[in-house]
Amino acid sequence: MGEVKLFFGPNHPGMHGNFSVHMYVEGDIVKRARPLPGFLHRGFEKLMERRFWYSNIALIPRICVPEPDINEACYAMAIEKIAKLDVPERAQWIRMIILELARMANHLMAVGGIGGPLGLYTASHWGMADRDRILDIFEAISGARIYHMYIVPGGVRKNITPKIEEMIWKFLEYIESRFDDYENLIFKNRIVHSRLKGRIILTREHALEMGVTGVGLRATGVPYDVRKVDPYLFYDKVDFIVPTATDGDAFSRVYLKFQELKQSVRIIRQALEKMPQSDKVNVPISKGSALRHRVPKGMAYAHVESARGEYGFFVVSDGKNKPYRVAVRGASYPQGLYGIEKYLPGTRIEDVPVWLATMDVCAPEIDR
Template identity: 70%
Template sequence: MKMSKEVKLFLGPNHPGMHGNSSVHLYVEGDTVVRSRLVPGFLHRGFEKLMERRGWMQNLALIPRICVPEPDINEMVYAMAVEALTGTEVPERAHWIRMIILELARIASHLMALGGVGGSTGLYTISHWTLADRDRILDIFEKITGARIYHMYIVPGGVRKDLPEGIESEIVEFLDYIESRSDEFENLLLKNRIIRTRTEGLALLTREEALEIGVTGVGLRATGLPYDIRKIDPYAKYDSVAFDIPTATEGDAFARFTLKYYEMMQSIRILRQVLEKMPEGPVNAKISSGSALRWRVPEGTVYTHIESSRGEYGYFVVSDGGERPYRINVRGASFPQGLYGVEKLLAGTRIEDVALWLTTMDFCPPEIDR
């Protein structure tokens, strides 16, 4: 009788190398993965249908949960869709405040991702550093919005309230602090011989593969293509600030998390300009004459997108003129590498590198099973 050499292993949902509440079923021969299957849906799921059963304003409390490490992107892209359907003009100051929130969220997400590289390689110092530094951003968010994680601050028509007095100086202090640590980050992570040995050549993604399955963000920029929604289709006031799009050509794990570090530095550059250029004025526009819970949005169809820390993040929204969305489809930035990538590209990876492969692909499971 022929004996099978293939063994099935389960990675997650509680494994420290698995991102969020999802699981990967690994089929291995020896210490090498021969095929894999993603099993999402252990916690946050079904958001699109949930949104279609709630009022337009009620969804503001739901959508941040589609990606917990960077919830503000959902608020922004949803608000942009509603504003496009209603023809709402967002006040000038609100655009700049939105950029503050989005770029701080980008830095927070990248810090978590860099910490994940340390956790997956046993370099726990970097994960302790990055999570502690991320907590400083959460302190700022709490002062601005009243909440640390789910802010519900970016709303259709602008932002919920103006910035608190003195918060600009606290943001500048944080930016100075992160820049002062750049040498420490580079020496510990980017120039670390063990990290480079573990990640260079790992999880290779060619430009052709990235374009075929729809990978954007650092996954695509690591193949040399400078695709960034903030540049090619600017929103808010990104066309009024100067910043670069870091790229690489290797397309491997090392290139991807290195680009995240350099993108953090560009976010700092953007934030300094925003704080300098931001005008005074109102921060929201009145968009409903009646009850927010019975608000009707004009009939129409729209697709809006922004650049999240993981790539292009979009909402396709259809309104039939009623009190709730008729249809919503979320283009989660991590869907391609999180689903197609796991099932098409993970094969050939050694067992000890699977967690690192998943970390540097950087995906949020709810974006997949949404």
């Protein structure tokens, strides 16, 4: 049988967002693969240069839809580094809560979402339903479910009320009660084991070679987590561990995400307890209205551990009221672009969506 070209995405139920892979297959085996992440290309980095420092917060969450807050946080932290802003302590704790909630929302979608390519749709429904409870919290905090536009340079836009804190406590309790269900349904499932265990392996050498971070790297035994290696916000003041595995296969990647969910619960609990009471949750970037905020000349890189790995913003200011240049390090760039082209060949067709799901490929952050 000769080579056949198959299009996977962008309009495919098993595809993650507007992303496409052109596959050249022989039988069931992928011979060559070409990723096309550009369907969502909006030129984010360039657009940012034409908007006020503050107005950009409406644009940047779109660089990664399932986990928008990391963009806001990186952007804000980079500006704060350049402008040497003293962000109120409470705002920093709130940011941690937001980032961990976002990680949980993303992981719930990924852990449940593995049911998609495997045909275990109960898991997908559970994941999405439980994620929705986090979106409820986001809605209460920021007034929006997906694009929160909440973390801003200088702090956060509004304070968290005791009512919202209560909501978060309740959610943490609930989600903990659900972990056993997830474990039983997904991780003690023979089909899941058959499909994921020992499959779609990314070795440590390959991961390091491409620059893969996040669970893709941690599944090969490298305990690299920005929260530990370069603690930002108050991650050095909370107690948590970074789960790792050694297999480097699809199963360990999904399982690590599941373990990280539990760590996030720990972190949020500690943050809620340690967060000081204060009325002040932000400081202005500079004197003046948001139309004329200025960031002093300089450049800075700020990075966070996103659900997909190291995520960073490099911001350059020439002292004007708009950024001179913003460059984004999308966490899924290595595995989503090089990984697919280099390491997808040789796998079976049905493993392609599993690669995309377990590696967490997010199209707009690849093509900013």
